[in-house]
Amino acid sequence: MSDRRDLPLTSFHWGTYRVEARDGEVVALHPFEEDPDPSPIGQGYVGVLNGPDRITAPMVRKSWLEGGPGTGGHLRGKEDFVEVSWDEAERLVAKELRRVIDAHGNESIFAGSYGWASAGRFHHAQGHLKRFLNLLGGFTKSVNTYSLAAGEVILPHVLGGAEFIYGATSWQSIVSDCDLMVAFGGLPLKNAAIGQGGVGAHRTGPALLEAKAAGVDFINISPLRSDVPEALEADWLAPRPSTDAALMIGLAHVLLSEDLADRAFLDRYTVGFDKFAAYLTGKSDGVAKTAEWAADICDLPADTIRTLARRMAKGRTMISVAWSLTRQDHGERPFWLGTVLAAMLGQIGLPGGGIGFGYGATNTVGLERPSPRFQALPQGRNKVKTFIPVARITELLENPGGSFDYNGKTHTYPDTRLVWWAGGNPFHHHQDLNRLRRAWARPETVIVNDWCWNALAQHADIVLPCTTPLERDDINLSPRDPYLVMMDRSVPPAGQARDDYDIFRGIVQHLGIEEKYTEGRDAGEWIRWLYDASRQSAARAKVDLPPFDELRAKGWHKLPAPEKPHIMLEDFRADPEAHKLRTPSGKIEIFSERIAGFGYHDCPGHPIWVDPAEWLGCAKESQLQLISNQPKNKLHSQLDQGRLSQADRIAGYEPALLHPTDAAARGISQHDIIRVFNSRGACLCAAVLSDDIRQGVIQISTGAWLDVKDDTGLCQQGNPNVLCLDKGTSKLGQGPIAHSCLVEIELAGSDRSPE
Numbered sequence: 066m067s068d069r070r071d072l073p074l075t076s077f078h079w080g081t082y083r084v085e086a087r088d089g090e091v092v093a094l095h096p097f098e099e100d101p102d103p104s105p106i107g108q109g110y111v112g113v114l115n116g117p118d119r120i121t122a123p124m125v126r127k128s129w130l131e132g133g134p135g136t137g138g139h140l141r142g143k144e145d146f147v148e149v150s151w152d153e154a155e156r157l158v159a160k161e162l163r164r165v166i167d168a169h170g171n172e173s174i175f176a177g178s179y180g181w182a183s184a185g186r187f188h189h190a191q192g193h194l195k196r197f198l199n200l201l202g203g204f205t206k207s208v209n210t211y212s213l214a215a216g217e218v219i220l221p222h223v224l225g226g227a228e229f230i231y232g233a234t235s236w237q238s239i240v241s242d243c244d245l246m247v248a249f250g251g252l253p254l255k256n257a258a259i260g261q262g263g264v265g266a267h268r269t270g271p272a273l274l275e276a277k278a279a280g281v282d283f284i285n286i287s288p289l290r291s292d293v294p295e296a297l298e299a300d301w302l303a304p305r306p307s308t309d310a311a312l313m314i315g316l317a318h319v320l321l322s323e324d325l326a327d328r329a330f331l332d333r334y335t336v337g338f339d340k341f342a343a344y345l346t347g348k349s350d351g352v353a354k355t356a357e358w359a360a361d362i363c364d365l366p367a368d369t370i371r372t373l374a375r376r377m378a379k380g381r382t383m384i385s386v387a388w389s390l391t392r393q394d395h396g397e398r399p400f401w402l403g404t405v406l407a408a409m410l411g412q413i414g415l416p417g418g419g420i421g422f423g424y425g426a427t428n429t430v431g432l433e434r435p436s437p438r439f440q441a442l443p444q445g446r447n448k449v450k451t452f453i454p455v456a457r458i459t460e461l462l463e464n465p466g467g468s469f470d471y472n473g474k475t476h477t478y479p480d481t482r483l484v485w486w487a488g489g490n491p492f493h494h495h496q497d498l499n500r501l502r503r504a505w506a507r508p509e510t511v512i513v514n515d516w517c518w519n520a521l522a523q524h525a526d527i528v529l530p531c532t533t534p535l536e537r538d539d540i541n542l543s544p545r546d547p548y549l550v551m552m553d554r555s556v557p558p559a560g561q562a563r564d565d566y567d568i569f570r571g572i573v574q575h576l577g578i579e580e581k582y583t584e585g586r587d588a589g590e591w592i593r594w595l596y597d598a599s600r601q602s603a604a605r606a607k608v609d610l611p612p613f614d615e616l617r618a619k620g621w622h623k624l625p626a627p628e629k630p631h632i633m634l635e636d637f638r639a640d641p642e643a644h645k646l647r648t649p650s651g652k653i654e655i656f657s658e659r660i661a662g663f664g665y666h667d668c669p670g671h672p673i674w675v676d677p678a679e680w681l682g683c684a685k686e687s688q689l690q691l692i693s694n695q696p697k698n699k700l701h702s703q704l705d706q707g708r709l710s711q712a713d714r715i716a717g718y719e720p721a722l723l724h725p726t727d728a729a730a731r732g733i734s735q736h737d738i739i740r741v742f743n744s745r746g747a748c749l750c751a752a753v754l755s756d757d758i759r760q761g762v763i764q765i766s767t768g769a770w771l772d773v774k775d776d777t778g779l780c781q782q783g784n785p786n787v788l789c790l791d792k793g794t795s796k797l798g799q800g801p802i803a804h805s806c807l808v809e810i811e812l813a814g815s816d817r818s819p820e
C-alpha cells in the first residue's frame with residue numbers, strides 16, 4: 066500500500082476513515098490520521114454492502130401490492146415482498162400520497178421518522194423526507210429525542226434552554242481546575258465513540274487521562290463498574306438503578322443540614338430554594354429526606370451518602386448527569402436535581418466546577434470547538450400542527466383521536482393512515498416492541514427508505530432501497546465537531562440503491578413538483594451550495610473556512626480551538642442581571658411557578674422523589690432490573706449484521722451481563738443460553754457472569770435486530786426492547802423510560818433455535 070493519505074475519506078457518526086476499496090468492494094477502513102483514539106465501529110462495514118442483508122431493489126409487500134392500501138396490515142413483518150421497478154414504486158407512492166392527503170388530510174401522514182440515519186450534511190435522510198412532504202402540505206411530526214427527551218423539556222424550565230446539554234464546560238477547564246468529578250451514570254468511553262453528524266478526532270478518552278494525570282478524582286455512580294474507564298481508578302457506587310433522584314435529594318439534605326450549602330449563591334442566582342428546603346427537611350410533607358431516607362431507597366449505606374456530600378463540598382466539583390438518567394421513569398428529575406446540587410455547592414459558572422449534562426455520552430460533550438452556524442438543507446414549512454412527543458409512537462397508532470399531556474398542555478393524536486420512515490429504526494429504538502408490532506398493523510400504508518433488511522424494512526409495505534455514505538459524495542459539516550471532511554464515494558451503489566435525494570426526486574416527478582424540490586440542483590451542486598452558504602455564515606462569526614475547491618483538494622480542514630476554555634454559565638455568574646437566563650425569573654429555577662401551574666400530581670413545582678413504575682424497590686425476588694444501554698460495538702442497530710457486532714456474540718447470542726450471585730440463584734452458569742422475559746415479551750441471550758455489575762441488575766446492550774418469528778413475542782436475537790416498558794417519563798417530557806424495566810431469567814429451553 067503506498068500512502069494511505071491518498072485514499073478517499075469518509076465520515077460516520079463514529080469517526081472518520083480512509084477507505085480502501087477493490088473491485089467495487091470496501092476491503093478496509095483505516096482510521097483518519099488526525100484521530101488519536103479511533104473507534105473500531107467502522108470495521109462493521111466490511112463485507113455488508115453487498116451482503117445478504119442488503120436491499121438491492123424497490124420491494125412491495127405481496128398482499129399490499131395485490132390488494133392495495135390497508136390490505137393485510139397484520140402480515141407486516143411476516144409476508145414476502147415482490148420486487149418492482151423504480152418507476153412502478155414511484156407511481157405507487159405518488160398515488161398513495163395523493164389518496165391519503167385527499168381523503169384524510171396531511172395530518173394523517175406520520176413522518177416523525179426519528180433516528181440517527183448517517184452522517185453527512187447533504188445526504189441526511191430525514192431532511193429530504195421532510196422537505197419533500199412539506200412541499201405536499203406537511204405531516205404529523207415528532208418532538209424531542211429518544212436520547213434525552215425528558216432533559217430537553219426540563220432544562221428550559223430550570224436553566225432557560227436545552228442548549229446547555231451541548232454547552233458543557235470544556236475538558237480543558239476540567240483538566241486545569243476540577244478536583245472531583247461525580248459521574249451519575251458514569252463516563253462511558255464506549256459512548257464517547259459517537260458524535261452526531263460525524264467525528265474527526267476522538268477527544269474524550271485522551272481528555273479523561275489528562276484529567277487523571279492532573280489529579281482529578283472520579284466517582285462512578287452506576288450499576289456497571291465499566292461505566293468509568295479503569296485507568297481513572299474511580300470509586301464505584303452502585304445504587305439501585307432509577308434511584309439517582311433519591312440519592313441526589315439525600316445529598317442535598319446533607320449539604321443543607323451540615324451547613325455546607327452556599328447560601329450566597331442560592332440567594333443571588335436561584336429562586337425557590339426555600340420551598341425545596343422545606344421538602345428536604347420534611348416541613349412540607351412530614352418526611353425528612355435524610356441520608357438514611359435516601360439510603361433506604363438507593364440501597365447504599367447512609368454513611369457513604371454523607372461522605373460523598375462532604376467530599377463534594379470540599380473542593381471544586383463537577384457533577385455529570387448521564388443522558389441515560391433521563392431515560393428512566395420520571396427522567397426529568399436527575400437533570401433538575403443535579404442542577405440543584407450544583408447550585409447548592411455554589412460552583413456553577415466557575416472553572417472546572419458546576420454541572421455538565423452527559424460527559425462521555427458522546428464525543429461532543431466538553432469538546433473544545435468554535436460554534437459557527439452551518440447551513441442545513443432548507444426544509445420549507447410544515448403546515449400541519451399535530452405532533453407527538455417522540456416516544457409516544459405506539460399510542461399514536463393505537464389511539465387516534467385520544468389525548469395526551471405534554472409540558473403543560475393537552476393535545477390530540479391524529480388518525481394515522483400512512484407512516485413513512487427514513488433514517489431511523491423504531492424496531493430498534495422503541496420500547497415494548499411486541500406492542501408496537503400490534504399497533505403497527507393499523508395504518509393503511511408503511512413506506513420505508515433503508516439500505517438493509519432490518520426489522521423496520523421487514524415491517525414495511527413499500528421498501529425504497531437507499532445508498533450508504535460509502536456509495537455517495539457528501540461533506541461532513543457538523544456544528545458539533547471541529548473537523549470538516551470531504552466524504553468521497555468509494556464504491557458504486559449496490560444493486561439499484563439510490564441516494565435518498567434521488568428517491569424523492571423520482572417521486573416528485575410524478576407529482577409535478579420536481580423543480581420546487583430540486584431547485585435545479587443535483588447532489589453535487591447542493592453540496593457546494595451548502596458549503597458556500599456555511600462558509601459565509603462562519604465568516605460572520607469570524608471563523609474562516611477555505612474555499613470549496615481548496616477543501617476538496619486537501620480532503621479535510623480543522624477549525625481552530627477557542628483560545629479560552631469554555632465555562633458553562635460563566636457570563637451569568639459574572640453578571641446575572643446582564644446575562645439573565647431565559648427562565649421566567651431570569652435565574653436558576655429550583656422551584657418553577659410555571660411547572661407548579663401545570664398541576665401535575667407528581668411535580669409540585671420542584672423535583673420530588675416518586676417511585677418509578679418498575680424498579681428494584683417493588684421487584685419480586687425472582688425479578689432483576691434490566692439496563693439496556695448503548696452497545697460498544699455499533700451505533701444502535703446500525704451494522705448489527707456486520708462482523709464487529711457478530712464477533713461479540715456468544716454461540717450466536719447477544720451477551721447478557723449478570724452478577725454471579727443472581728446467576729447461581731437461578732442455576733445459570735457462564736455462557737448458558739438464557740431466556741429473559743416478562744409479561745411484555747422475551748428474548749434469548751448468552752449469560753456472562755461478572756462482579757462488575759450490581760447484584761439484582763442484568764445488562765443487555767441495545768442494537769440486536771428484532772427477530773420475532775411468531776406470536777409468542779420471543780426475540781431470538783436478544784433485542785431488549787421486547788422487554789422494556791412503553792410509558793412516558795411523566796406528563797412533562799413524555800420521554801422513553803427504557804432503563805426502568807423488570808425482567809426474570811431462566812435457562813432457555815426448546816424455544817432456542819439458532820446456532
Ligand SMILES: Nc1nc2c(c(=O)[nH]1)N[C@H]1C(S)=C(S)[C@@H](COP(=O)(O)OP(=O)(O)OC[C@H]3O[C@@H](n4cnc5c(=O)[nH]c(N)nc54)[C@H](O)[C@@H]3O)O[C@H]1N2
Pocket residue numbers: 179180181182183188190211212213392487488489490491493494495496514515516517519521531532533534565693694695700701702703767785786789803804
Ligand atoms: N431499550 C433501549 N432503547 C433505546 C435506548 C436505550 O438506551 N435503551 N436508546 C435510545 C436512543 S438514545 C436512541 S438515539 C435511539 C436510536 O434509534 P435509531 O436512531 O432509530 O437507531 P439506528 O439504528 O441508528 O437507526 C438508523 C436507521 O437508519 C438507517 N440508515 C442509515 N443511513 C441511512 C441513510 O443514508 N438513509 C436512510 N434512509 N436510512 C439510513 C439504518 O440502517 C437504521 O435502520 O434508540 C433508543 N432506544
Ligand SMILES: Nc1nc2c(c(=O)[nH]1)N[C@H]1C(S)=C(S)[C@@H](COP(=O)(O)OP(=O)(O)OC[C@H]3O[C@@H](n4cnc5c(=O)[nH]c(N)nc54)[C@H](O)[C@@H]3O)O[C@H]1N2
Pocket residue numbers: 211212213249250251253255256257258259286287288289292305306307308309387388389390393423425426427692693694695696697698699700701804
Ligand atoms: N458505541 C456507541 N456509543 C453511543 C451510542 C451507541 O449506540 N453506540 N449511542 C449514542 C446515543 S444516541 C446516545 S443518546 C448516547 C447515550 O448515552 P448514555 O445515555 O450515557 O448511554 P447509556 O449507555 O444508555 O447509559 C450510560 C450508563 O448509564 C448507566 N445507567 C443506566 N441506568 C442508570 C441509573 O438509573 N442510574 C445510574 N447511576 N446509572 C445508570 C448504565 O450502566 C449505562 O452504561 O450514547 C451515544 N453513544
Ligand SMILES: [Mo]
Pocket residue numbers: 211212213
Ligand atoms: Mo440517543
